[in-house]
Amino acid sequence: MTATTDLPVPPATGAGTRAATGASAVLDPAFRIGPIDRRLFGSFVEHMGRCVYTGIYEPGHPSADADGFRTDVLDATTQMGVSLVRYPGGNFVSGYRWEDGVGPRESRPVRLDLAWRQIETNEFGLGEFMTWARRAGVEPMIAVNLGTRGVQEAIDLVEYANLPGGTRLSDLRREHGFAEPFGIKLWCLGNEMDGPWQIGHKTATEYGRLAAEAGKAMRRVDPSIELVACGSSHSKMPTFGEWESTVLEHAFDVVDFISMHAYYENPDGDVDSFLASSIDMDRFISRVVATADSVAARRRSDKRVNISFDEWNVWYQSRFVGEDNLPVEAVPRLIEDHYDVTDAVVVGSFLVTLLRHADRVSIGCQAQLVNVIAPIRSEPGGPSWKQPTWHPFALTARIAQGDVLRVEPVGPTVETTTYGTVPGVEVTATHDPATGDIGVFVVHRGRDTGMPLTLDLRGFAGPGAAERTGLAVAEHWVVADDDPSATNTAEEPERVVARQGSGTDFDGAVLTVPLDAVSFTALRLTTR
Numbered sequence: 001m002t003a004t005t006d007l008p009v010p011p012a013t014g015a016g017t018r019a020a021t022g023a024s025a026v027l028d029p030a031f032r033i034g035p036i037d038r039r040l041f042g043s044f045v046e047h048m049g050r051c052v053y054t055g056i057y058e059p060g061h062p063s064a065d066a067d068g069f070r071t072d073v074l075d076a077t078t079q080m081g082v083s084l085v086r087y088p089g090g091n092f093v094s095g096y097r098w099e100d101g102v103g104p105r106e107s108r109p110v111r112l113d114l115a116w117r118q119i120e121t122n123e124f125g126l127g128e129f130m131t132w133a134r135r136a137g138v139e140p141m142i143a144v145n146l147g148t149r150g151v152q153e154a155i156d157l158v159e160y161a162n163l164p165g166g167t168r169l170s171d172l173r174r175e176h177g178f179a180e181p182f183g184i185k186l187w188c189l190g191n192e193m194d195g196p197w198q199i200g201h202k203t204a205t206e207y208g209r210l211a212a213e214a215g216k217a218m219r220r221v222d223p224s225i226e227l228v229a230c231g232s233s234h235s236k237m238p239t240f241g242e243w244e245s246t247v248l249e250h251a252f253d254v255v256d257f258i259s260m261h262a263y264y265e266n267p268d269g270d271v272d273s274f275l276a277s278s279i280d281m282d283r284f285i286s287r288v289v290a291t292a293d294s295v296a297a298r299r300r301s302d303k304r305v306n307i308s309f310d311e312w313n314v315w316y317q318s319r320f321v322g323e324d325n326l327p328v329e330a331v332p333r334l335i336e337d338h339y340d341v342t343d344a345v346v347v348g349s350f351l352v353t354l355l356r357h358a359d360r361v362s363i364g365c366q367a368q369l370v371n372v373i374a375p376i377r378s379e380p381g382g383p384s385w386k387q388p389t390w391h392p393f394a395l396t397a398r399i400a401q402g403d404v405l406r407v408e409p410v411g412p413t414v415e416t417t418t419y420g421t422v423p424g425v426e427v428t429a430t431h432d433p434a435t436g437d438i439g440v441f442v443v444h445r446g447r448d449t450g451m452p453l454t455l456d457l458r459g460f461a462g463p464g465a466a467e468r469t470g471l472a473v474a475e476h477w478v479v480a481d482d483d484p485s486a487t488n489t490a491e492e493p494e495r496v497v498a499r500q501g502s503g504t505d506f507d508g509a510v511l512t513v514p515l516d517a518v519s520f521t522a523l524r525l526t527t528r
């Protein structure tokens with residue numbers, strides 16, 4: 001890893017950056033966006049490629065526990081601070097029969113999964129997932145199949161999972177060894193139903209009606225559940241906007257959240273545009289919020305349908321052969337993208353963006369958890385390791401506590417082909433009223449040189465404290481490298497890690513932080 005760039009920094013010379021004289025922002029506890037919903041730090045486990053099999057689950061692996069769960073992967077998951085995991089798909093769920101994955105293993109059928117053309121043994125199903133989720137300390141978020149199936153199968157699943165007993169399906173769960181109900185609170189009404197690639201793809205009207213009816217019935221089984229309707233599969237979908245509007249016209253009264261999915265990549269080497277991908281994510285969120293609120297306005301309703309951003313990540317989709325071209329295989333190596341430092345900085349910018357929308361984005365799932373476009377990689381029978389993208393997530397999930405503050409940095413800009421002129425830095429901050437701790441999260445997009453960021457914290461000084469806040473820098477972490485294409489491998493698993501930063505200057509009121517070129521920085525300030 002490189003050493004932290006110390007001030008003063010040289011002026012920018014590169015093509016993408018206009019100037020690098022420094023950026024500044026004011027942090028004030030009075031400017032509060034809202035509390036962080038811990039479910040923002042979620043992930044996603046799909047029956048796809050090697051996410052489940054040889055990912056989280058591999059009986060016989062040297063690290064496997066008595067249930068066949070890889071404890072090395074479990075440890076990396078808990079260290080990462082994952083709060084919630086969505087399961088079992090993804091496109092997979094749209095052809096899935098949940099009953100196949102419960103009960104005695106020897107009676108479970110082997111099926112051909114049509115989403116990814118995989119042989120699914122059903123060795124791992126809902127009960128195994130719930131046991132794994134408890135061990136990982138994560139909240140489950142379960143998707144029902146509204147592709148090939150409908151209302152009946154959805155309510156059957158809620159009955160199996162959440163009723164204590166005394167009905168056929170809740171008693172069946174008990175027979176399967178789970179005396180206590182699973183108590184699954186969060187349910188996705190299908191997956192990406194706007195996508196022509198989806199098994200059982202529907203029009204917005206068809207899906208909106210089905211989601212409303214399935215959701216209504218599921219809630220009669222368990223009134224305490226929360227429901228997520230499918231929004232658009234990405235911001236460029238031709239039906240975007242109209243889809244959300246029509247679906248919510250039908251399902252507004254039933255659902256709590258509308259989903260968003262977004263994946264970004266750098267297919268043609270335009271690094272400046274790639275580093276600015278969160279501009280699209282930011283606009284996408286604002287547009288979905290506006291659309292949901294327009295439905296509320298038409299209904300003269302004060303209800304706010306919030307966002308479940310339940311798939312987001314960097315995904316080099318241009319390298320994927322496409323669902324229709326996949327050979328039938330058992331546990332294939334599917335979309336096992338290998339991430340570098342630049343990808344990690346982009347992931348950091350997505351986390352900053354999600355936090356900046358914490359008033360409306362309640363749930364976030366980085367997709368997926370292991371092997372499949374994932375922050376954690378594992379080899380069958382072999383080691384596991386953390387990709388560079390693991391680090392910004394782990395830092396943010398741990399340090400971001402309490403409320404998100406509104407931060408509006410000013411400073412240099414970067415010219416991009418795709419998004420025009422964009423801010424050179426993205427900043428968000430959190431303030432935990434319980435401890436007084438402040439978290440600061442910064443992405444620097446400039447590629448040519450480092451630059452200083454100056455933060456005015458005088459708003460945290462108590463009355464009569466003469467602008468002294470009593471704060472000190474307790475933690476300073478940087479994800480950056482002299483070589484932005486540096487990565488981690490099984491042989492060199494810690495080539496890229498979060499390293500301790502240095503060179504901050506803080507007089508208790510104004511903090512100056514040196515930012516490396518193409519970097520993600522996380523700080524924790526405390527009075528303790």
Ligand code: AHR
Nearest residue numbers: 046090091092191192367
């Ligand atoms: O995460 C991979 C796939 O991307 C999911 O199955 C699907 O929902 C999305 O298109």
